[in-house]
Amino acid sequence: MNLSRVFDLIPHQISNYDKAIALSKKEDGIWKTYSSKDLKRIVDNLSLAFLSAGIATGDKVAIISENRPEWNFVDFALQQIGAISVPMYPTITSGDYAYIFEHAEVKMIFVGDQEIYTKASEVAGDRVIYSFDQLEGVAHWSILEKKGESGDFAKLEESKSQVKSEDLFTIIYTSGTTGKPKGVMLTHSNVLSNVLSVANTMTPPPGVSKVLSFLPLCHIYERTGSFCFIYLGFSIYYAENMEKIGENLKEVQPHIFNTVPRLLEKVYDKIVAKGYELTGIKKNLFFWALDLGLRFDPATQMGKWYDFQLKLANKIIFSKWREALGGNVMQINSGASALQPRLARVFWAAGIKVCEGYGLTETSPVVSASVGTRDGIRIGYVGKVVKNVQVKIAEDGEILVKGPNVMQGYYKEPEMTAAVLQNGWFYTGDIGELDGEYLKITDRKKEMFKTSGGKYIAPQVIENKFKESALIEQLMVVGDGKNYAAALIVPSFEGLKEYCKRKDIPYLSDSEMIANPKILEKYQEEIDGLNKYFGKWEQIKRFKLLDKPWGIDTGELTPTMKLKRKVIHQKFENEIESIYQA
Incomplete structure (x- = not known):
């Protein structure tokens, strides 16, 4: 037909x-x-x-x-x-x-x-x-x-x-x-x-x-x-x-x-929270399996001893994860924003093939996609460029796309259309790299900013890494025109309650806990531990904890759960200024 x-x-x-x-x-x-x-x-x-x-x-x-x-x-x-x-x-x-x-x-x-x-x-x-x-x-x-x-x-x-x-x-x-x-x-x-x-x-x-x-x-x-x-x-x-x-x-x-990564993050956080509720050998086995999963790379031969342990972990721990998703899931497609590599690793280890892809509304949407096979996945990449679509990287790192999937333009907006469609190429506004057929997204061009010292900072990479912390729900890097990078942080209050429980710290209200010196000290430890993955000019020097999550209804997130940076900057202008005045 x-x-x-x-x-x-x-x-x-x-x-x-x-x-x-x-x-x-x-x-x-x-x-x-x-x-x-x-x-x-x-x-x-x-x-x-x-x-x-x-x-x-x-x-x-x-x-x-x-x-x-x-x-x-x-x-x-x-x-x-x-x-x-x-x-x-x-x-x-x-x-x-x-x-x-x-x-x-x-x-x-x-x-x-x-x-x-x-x-x-x-x-x-x-x-x-x-x-x-x-x-x-x-x-x-x-x-x-x-x-x-x-x-x-x-x-x-x-x-x-x-x-x-x-x-x-x-x-x-x-x-x-x-x-x-x-x-x-x-x-x-x-x-x-x-x-x-x-x-x-x-x-x-x-x-x-x-x-x-x-x-x-x-x-x-x-x-x-x-x-x-x-x-x-x-x-x-x-x-x-x-x-x-x-x-x-x-x-x-x-x-x-x-799905979108945000939902996978919530699933993972709930699983880990339940792991902390376990006791004795069950708890030890859970975190042994979790540690195995976080080291997994589907594109690499992990060795016979690792494979034996993973097979055991799948039988006694990860099988329950698969049951929670219905028991039949052969593939989960993840898109709309960046997937944390650790989530891809642990879900793949658990026999749950999370396949990250990349695209935009203007490209109908898929530009690249991962395949649910060990030789078709590469952690940290958004898959291979799909059939009949071309991608090239501009001199400034911007991803350009050409193909039958590219839109006709923006309705009643010829100037906006001309700005992004040039010589058949669509200018995505995203920064990325090509390694053969595999595409990697590093940031949004419009979201990159420069410190007062002239150093460029790509916030998405930093935000994605910092959200690996079980204590961080949401985070936005700030510092445009300032002398260092800082962050607004919405804690994972479930993770924070679990931490307080383990440390015998009485949990009061969310707003009281984010002002607690012991909690602030713990968040500083988390920041210090994650800063090591970045250059000195990129590292988060100071932060501000917020007591309410950002949402679609409250205006800080788009319907696909992306940060509305301009809105957040406006709503939390005083909090940002307080970081740099301290």
Whole structure:
């Protein structure tokens, strides 16, 4: 079958797999499932309903919802008639909604639940809103689908035939770490080429193959991932929410899932915290296994004695880790930010293949990806550049990308587009190195800063290393224009409580503990121990502990959990100044 438009993936799946469960989501405690043929039927009905509602080629429709099958239904249905989806994060403000509705000229809106509807309706104007949940006074999406059942399917086939691979199929507004979001224009060809390029990095097991999806579909990482899973014949199960991921993993027992490093860090920290709760020989065995794992390198022959010990550790310790992830996980894809090398080592040692990749919304997104084999992984690298994509490193270290996956540009922003697209190359803004086919990311170009002594500092490398401490949850390096580097630190309060318990230090409130001289002394020890990995000009000379974590809702993190450095600088201006005045 010729795949030239994203919606061609539906007949492809029916022809090759005809899944009894293509999509599933828990409703009222029961997994509600849709087969490949259900997916096609509902999507076709919705496409016809859109046509009868006056949605035409090039019209924009917003989708604002948590992950659920209805998200896919609307997305595919719009594609089939040449309309353009505008996915949006449920977590952003009504002001952001208003900006995107106007900038993208959105004609119709789909919302997931009451909370999203309340925000969207405030700024929707006269735009029609449909909901996925049953909401009082709001038209339900099923009403629209029902209208399509009596439509002219010959008309739909004609509409589908007019959609070309080079046509725009979505505008994704990047979350951005500063300023207004930019609308990234992606075609069917952009995304489909990326699906085909990365498909060979994942091999479905024979028979039933399942994936648990919890990263937001409005982000290109999970969206292209979902198209890839459909192409490969995985059944996609949508997690109930972020709090129930652990429970859903045990229920679904997936073979693969996409994640961000932040979630893997939390999983690891919880495992280690439980290890500290053990006593006697069990505790000794746990930390013996952990130490083995932290030394593991999948690309290196570790020796017969090490292999024997690791086999034993897998049997008595790491098997429980795999059970906590459902017992069937063959690969975890990690992206959106840097993965700590120690996490890659220990999970691989535990038989959990964490494969780091790299990409951007503007590249649909995958530029490079790791493969779940020992000869296809290199710790500290973000994998090999994927098929049909070219990468080169500019003189200043910036990563440049060329290929069919590169966006058409930013919607209504020709000057911004011209600044990043030059002679067919996309300027990523990331700094990196190529070692043969393997790509390594060292920092964000815009995030590097210079001290008053003229030395450049790449904060991401330092932050990633310092977060290896069990006592550090979040950290941002500061010091632009100052005479030394310093850091704002959000402690891992769970780790801190465990430390206080071991040292018989009474734990009061979080705010009281970060002012405790013994705690400050311990953090200084942690900083001193980690500083040795960096040059003298990069080392953290002073720090400030904060008593509240940074979050998406409070504005310090993007929806993909990247630091909004400008926001943090503004919110904690006094704390930063106090570091340099002390």
